Amino acid sequence: MRWTRRTRLAGLLGLTMLLAATACGSDDTAPPDRNGDLAQPTPVVEGYDPPQHFHQSSAIALPEAAAHLSGGGWYASDTGKPAVTLLGIHAYVAVPDGLHIVDVITGETIDVIEPEQRPLRTSENTRIVGNSAHPPLVTDVGGAQAVLVPFLAEITGQGTAASRDVIEVVAVSTENQEVLWRHLIETADCGGMSAYDCDMTVVGASDGVAVLGVADDNGTPLASYGIDVAGPTTKWELDDFAATMVTGELTVGALSSGFLESYTVAYETSNGTEQRWIDDDDTYALSMQPAGPHWVLTTSPYGANDRIRLIDPQTGEPVPTEVDGLSAGMRCEYDGSSVVVCFTTDDGLSTATAVAFDAQSAEVLWSLPDENGGRVAPTVRSAWHGLVYGETSNGPVILDARSGRDAVLDPGIAPRVVNEYVGVALADSGGLLAYRTRG
Structure with a gap:
């Protein structure tokens, strides 16, 4: 509600009413909409593109x-x-x-x-x-x-x-x-x-x-x-x-x-x-x-x-060109930018594998596991805007999509679907939860 000051007050009653109204009002009160109702303020939602961490509390089912x-x-x-x-x-x-x-x-x-x-x-x-x-x-x-x-x-x-x-x-x-x-x-x-x-x-x-x-x-x-x-x-x-x-x-x-x-x-x-x-x-x-x-x-x-x-x-x-590392049973994720990563998951019978290549040229960028480097492949869950989200026996991890290097060691979750606002992952209880992103 917009307030305007009166330059002339008509008697003590008018002054009392004005003071009472002022005491009850607020500069933060939303203006009325076209129907005369108070318009609700639009919440400010911050997004991160791409997200590197996810809130563990207040997840949406x-x-x-x-x-x-x-x-x-x-x-x-x-x-x-x-x-x-x-x-x-x-x-x-x-x-x-x-x-x-x-x-x-x-x-x-x-x-x-x-x-x-x-x-x-x-x-x-x-x-x-x-x-x-x-x-x-x-x-x-x-x-x-x-x-x-x-x-x-x-x-x-x-x-x-x-x-x-x-x-x-x-x-x-x-x-x-x-x-x-x-x-x-x-x-x-x-x-x-x-x-x-x-x-x-x-x-x-x-x-x-x-x-x-x-x-x-x-x-x-x-x-x-x-x-x-x-x-x-x-x-x-x-x-x-x-x-x-x-x-x-x-x-x-x-x-x-x-x-x-x-x-x-x-x-x-x-x-x-x-x-x-x-x-x-x-x-x-x-x-x-x-x-x-x-x-x-x-x-x-x-x-x-x-x-x-x-x-x-x-x-x-x-x-x-030859794309080494591809195998039967692989699934592929495109990061929506420039990288495709194809992978198998760790099913308890065999270790996970992953190979990433340029989405345009199919040039291989990296592959895991790397025995010489002492690195295992993550079970890839998703990829988005330059990052690959996965998990190993050490927990969730985020990789740089082009280099394959570990980018974030403690993201909170390994989302299976992700955008700038939430990451969607399976809960331990078996449900599906959407976790808010954070920087």
């Missing part, structure tokens, strides 16, 4: 189901990436039957977006089979930023109409958290008893087309769909193809050629029909993943075609 990481198949795991996307002070947390939007500063759940159709997988089952969801994709929808998340659901039958299995894709505005649209895709691959064996990921988007890839829990390609986000409409469908990444104008993934045999192939994202390139050497038990924005890591760990390759998704050609 995220939905429990998100902490039950999927290990692939019918079990939960303590490795992997939680289905959490951080945007500023908001966490978008995907579980099989909802998208939770959480303010990571206050802990307030802003909204829970549920599928309109009956979900075939529920949060109650994640403790046993893991959370089948993946981090929501951030993309542009009609000029507005949105997150896309798919749900496996069923349209309940009525009368003589049988029930139908669908994938319900939902777009949610990141500005006001409102649902922009819902889109249904008929599926014959993922319903019934196979509901928990179906892996669905919105892998990327380009020029207004978002790509949904679907595979079974063994990685066998089932189908992929191109969704025109302006419609929304299903622009194209490819059977037996599981998209892995969208890069430039191309969608890259695995095309099934028989039982556990696949080709690496790329299609035009805009139409899904024009094939740009294909690796004619079919591969047994092929697995693929993005290794930063410019490379794809493909592995085939069994049989005569045993190989591990880093390929250019634009051409299908392998990296021109």
